[in-house]
Amino acid sequence: MESALAEIEFLVLSSNRVAILEALAEEPRDRSALAEATDASQPTIGRILRDLEERRWITRTERGYEATATGRLVAEGLTDLLAIVETEQRLRPVMEWLPVDVMAFDLRRLRDATITVPSRTRPSAPVRRVNGMIREAEDVRVCSHAFNEQSLEAVRERALDGPGTFEGVFSRTAIDALAEDDSLRTRLRELASSDGAAIRIHAEEIPIAITIADDRVHLMLRDDDGVLQAAIDTDDPEVLSWARSVHEAHWSAAAPLDAEGL
Structure with missing residues (x-):
């Protein structure tokens, strides 16, 4: 040796x-x-x-x-x-927040990924990054434990005004959080009732936050307290295949959202 x-x-x-x-x-x-x-x-x-x-x-x-x-x-x-x-050098600053236990692909596939972190001047940079991808995409699929106001509005605008499609599967807690606010509940109901969108609720907490915008995958990285720490996005084909399989598995196991019952 x-x-x-x-x-x-x-x-x-x-x-x-x-x-x-x-x-x-x-x-x-x-x-x-x-x-x-x-x-x-x-x-x-x-x-x-x-x-x-x-x-x-x-x-x-x-x-x-x-x-x-x-x-x-x-x-x-x-x-x-x-x-x-x-x-490893690129991932080191965000490694502690990567959901590696559910990431069934070689980490080397993230070599050329874009890493976005919040800053004092741009605290919402990761959210702005994914919402920009959503607004430009024709097909958007989300599998997540969270659904914030900015993302809801980006998806809603795309589904109501454009030809794009949206399939979102969320943890119950994510939907309940939006439904507690009258304005957000109304916008969520409009999204769920639109022809280009479909939303399902997963009975169990989803351990990851994935957005697939056309052929690009975006991962939100949060700490144990749920605070957003970073985001990673890539168009690597293996990561894309993995993300689609994760979305499909949770989608198949979830129930459709009753828009009128919100």
Whole structure:
């Protein structure tokens, strides 16, 4: 294990070594092409090529240099490791609020996700982000333990004024909270009665807050006290597939909302 760690250390202590090995794993290149790919000097490139040749990670050919089978193996593993670490660094500030126990997908799928957090100047930034997505989408599906006034209005405007459709399944507590306010109850009844919308109530508390706006998934992240801490959205296909399956499962187990009975 120590020898393997030493080789990893050798490689990662130089960004140029990493860049050159990854470049040669893609295709054969000569020194000029490697210089363009890395901005390294010719003496530096020469030293790196000798080091990589000693480890039999690359070999010289008529076309220049190319990675060997083991060199490609190392390059692929390093690329995966870098992706994992980069993802972890991005998720670290919000990791404690991620509902990982119900997220049935590889966290690496969130590598390119957009993370939105509240700030002193924009405390409602996560809510504004999802409502902007809702207003622009044709098809909106929600599966959540919460339904606030801003989201209700965004969905209501879309369902009443546009050609879009809305399917929302909520915990009973989310609907009851809206129904306690006369104005919100009226708007909720209008939404539920519109042709483009359907709302269902789940008997049990839904442990997650998902919005699917067309092909983009938005997750609201709250702490144990229910305070909104951040939001993540992505168009990754695996995350989208997972979100749709979660919505479908809760939708199938829920009962239609009686709009007149609110």
